[in-house]
Amino acid sequence: xxALMKRYLIIFSFLIFPLKTELFAQDSYNIATYNIRFDxxxxxxxxxxxxxxxxxxxxxxxEMDIIGTQEGLYTQLExxxxxxxxxxxxxxxxxxxxxxxxxxxxxxxxxFQLLDKNTFWLSPTPEKPSKGWxxxxxxxxxxxxxxxxxxxxxxxFNVHYxxxxxKAREESSKLLLQKIKEINTxxxxxxxxxxxxxENDNPAYKELLKDxxxxxxxxxxxxxxxxxxxxxxxxxxxxxPDRRIDYIFVSDGLAISHHATLTDNYGKKxxxxxxxxMVRLMFQ
Numbered sequence: 001x002x003a004l005m006k007r008y009l010i011i012f013s014f015l016i017f018p019l020k021t022e023l024f025a026q027d028s029y030n031i032a033t034y035n036i037r038f039d040x041x042x043x044x045x046x047x048x049x050x051x052x053x054x055x056x057x058x059x060x061x062x063e064m065d066i067i068g069t070q071e072g073l074y075t076q077l078e079x080x081x082x083x084x085x086x087x088x089x090x091x092x093x094x095x096x097x098x099x100x101x102x103x104x105x106x107x108x109x110x111x112f113q114l115l116d117k118n119t120f121w122l123s124p125t126p127e128k129p130s131k132g133w134x135x136x137x138x139x140x141x142x143x144x145x146x147x148x149x150x151x152x153x154x155x156x157f158n159v160h161y162x163x164x165x166x167k168a169r170e171e172s173s174k175l176l177l178q179k180i181k182e183i184n185t186x187x188x189x190x191x192x193x194x195x196x197x198x199e200n201d202n203p204a205y206k207e208l209l210k211d212x213x214x215x216x217x218x219x220x221x222x223x224x225x226x227x228x229x230x231x232x233x234x235x236x237x238x239x240x241p242d243r244r245i246d247y248i249f250v251s252d253g254l255a256i257s258h259h260a261t262l263t264d265n266y267g268k269k270x271x272x273x274x275x276x277x278m279v280r281l282m283f284q
C-alpha cells in the first residue's frame with residue numbers, strides 16, 4: 001500500500017468513526033415486568049429459597065434496569081434488593097406497610113435517581129388500604145418518578161389487577177389512567193408495567209389504549225417480539241404458555257426497539273409461575 005493510499009484511509013477513518021459514535025450514542029434501557037410469585041410454603045418443588053437465586057440471576061444476566069414486580073412479600077424483596085444492590089419503591093397492599101404482597105419497582109441506582117414515589121389502591125378510595133368493586137383482594141399501584149444520569153425525567157407505574165373481579169379490572173384501568181393524568185402533570189414520558197390478569201381481548205386491556213395515551217410495547221416494538229405468546233406458565237414445564245396477561249405499556253416520548261417474553265429455566269424449572277416481559281427502550 002503506497003503512502004497516498006494510507007493517507008486516504010486515515011482521512012476516511014476520521015470521517016466515518018464520528019458518524020458511528022453518533023449513531024450509537026443514544027442510551028437504551030431494559031425495562032421489565034415480572035410476577036415473582038409470592039413465597040408460598042405450599043409450592044412444593046418451587047419454593048422461594050430454591051428458585052430465588054435463579055430469578056435474581058435472570059434479572060442480572062439480562063441487565064434489567066427497572067423491574068416492576070408483582071406478588072413479592074417483604075422478605076422476598078429484601079432478598080432481591082440485597083443481592084442486586086437495587087433499591088425498590090412500594091408498600092404492602094394489606095395496610096400500607098410491610099404486610100401483604102407488594103407491587104414493588106426496582107431500579108438501577110447507577111442509572112436512575114428517584115425523585116418521587118407513592119402508592120394508591122385500586123378502589124374507589126385509592127388513598128387508603130381498601131378493596132375495590134368486585135375484587136377478591138386489595139390491589140395496588142406503586143409508582144415512581146425517576147431521572148436518568150443525563151437529566152431525563154419520567155414516571156413508572158406498576159400494577160397487579162385482581163384475578164377474579166372483571167368490574168374491578170375495568171375500573172382499575174379507568175382509575176390508573178386518571179391517576180397518571182393527575183400525577184404526571186408535566187406530561188413526562190410514562191411506563192406502565194404489570195400483571196393485568198386479562199388477555200388483550202378483554203375490555204380492561206382495551207380501556208388502557210382507548211384514549212391513545214398508552215400503547216402496548218409489543219405492538220410498538222421496531223423488531224418482532226421474541227419468545228412465547230403467553231406469559232403465564234403455572235410452573236408447568238409441559239404447559240404451552242399461550243395466556244398473555246403481563247404487559248408493558250408506554251406513552252409518547254419513548255421508542256421500543258425490542259420486546260421479549262423471557263423463558264429462562266433451570267433444569268426444566270422456571271424461576272416463577274410467570275415469565276418476565278422485557279423491552280429495550282430509548283427516549284425520543
